[in-house]
Amino acid sequence: MRRVLLVEDNPDLAFGLRTSLEVEGYEVLHAETGGSGLALARDSAPDLIVLDLMLPGMSGYEVLRRLRQALHAAPVLIMTAKGEEADKVQGFRLGADDYVVKPVGVLEFLARVEALLRRANPTTAGHRYQFGDLEIDGDRRTVVVGGAEVDLSPLEFDLLHILAQRRNSFVTRAELLREVWGYRADIASRTVDTHIAKLRAKIDGGGKSRIVTVRKRGYRLR
């Protein structure tokens, strides 16, 4: 379940937003001041932060600045009554991902929340990936190579899926073990190699493999 942190001092508005988000299936954390919002962000690692700018005590800008300084990567949606362009620009400059001016419709608000989560956290949503003529459908758990569907075992699919999600970097054997096998130290590390070999046999045509060995590190999909 996705966790949304709501930093908003107006009780009525906060209640409305919280209810709307919860109806959509989000877990909602609520802070009424900037300081408590920062603390909650640090302790509970929310997937998204909705931030009011006019807060008692620490301003929303300051909260955002400290969040980014602490390397919090969660997307931030600023929701405020301050609608001047300069305010918006300042918000984005500090690292906000979206900025909406009150009052805003509930449906639009929810749509923006969803869009931010979709973009910022693509791994949890079912998704499709494409690498040349290799297509991976995370929802249907199907893989198509050059137009023909390939039959993969569950474990092989998970392996390929992780590699596809990390398209921009290699994945170490330890990470693959953690992501695919879960917390189980009782797996000999060569097991990963064996399954990579099986995967290669199934998805590679002639020529170079789609899975590149990064020596001493792990594997990478290209």
Add this chain to the structure above:
Amino acid sequence: MRRVLLVEDNPDLAFGLRTSLEVEGYEVLHAETGGSGLALARDSAPDLIVLDLMLPGMSGYEVLRRLRQALHAAPVLIMTAKGEEADKVQGFRLGADDYVVKPVGVLEFLARVEALLRRANPTTAGHRYQFGDLEIDGDRRTVVVGGAEVDLSPLEFDLLHILAQRRNSFVTRAELLREVWGYRADIASRTVDTHIAKLRAKIDGGGKSRIVTVRKRGYRLR
């Protein structure tokens, strides 16, 4: 340089946006119809798409739908005069990442563009170095020289990586030993030299070496 695809049929507005984006250092592609926009997106793989909804011929919604169907992952910013909440929700539902209603200030527009690129393309901020036509990607552990990927051994890559990080000064052999080999005193110092030689053989073209010898001190990358 980031590429932005602008799909907008109003020539005046398109000109203004194009100019603003180019001043910010973006490369701008422009399409006046949905069909040509789709074709451009397919052929040129832009990093961001700015989409008008009211286009001659194919509607913006339809363009967006087809983009997502074709597995285009680039973020889409919808910019339109249609400000009804239902329109916005529909846009987000089809996979848009932001939705702004005309007229919108240039500064806000640019801030939103930047926010989308920042969020959608986090890898470019990662560990990458560039020295002329030499590119080093620390996440993928790949090296590209003049457009062609070069195959380096793990140790060679680490060596080059350290040199790249200290781009403005030389690195002594002792530092290289410490950083690359770790705390191991059992390495003959000439070992560094031999690996530097191997690196040079792999990444240098005809003329002078990219790795400069600093006599009595160490090496430096330029």
Add this chain to the structure above:
DNA sequence: ACGGATTGTTACGAGGTTGTGAAGGCATCC
């Protein structure tokens, strides 16, 4: 120009890493 010091280059064997086929255990489905 000379000679010692420093660096460049090549070759090679030991050791390490990865690829791969085979075998067996286990669960599931008939």
Add this chain to the structure above:
DNA sequence: GGATGCCTTCACAACCTCGTAACAATCCGT
């Protein structure tokens, strides 16, 4: 109960990597 498919482990082969030695080339103070 047998057949099947999946997963893990093992063993061996193939390949790669790296440290070292040896020699060549270059630098630099005299």
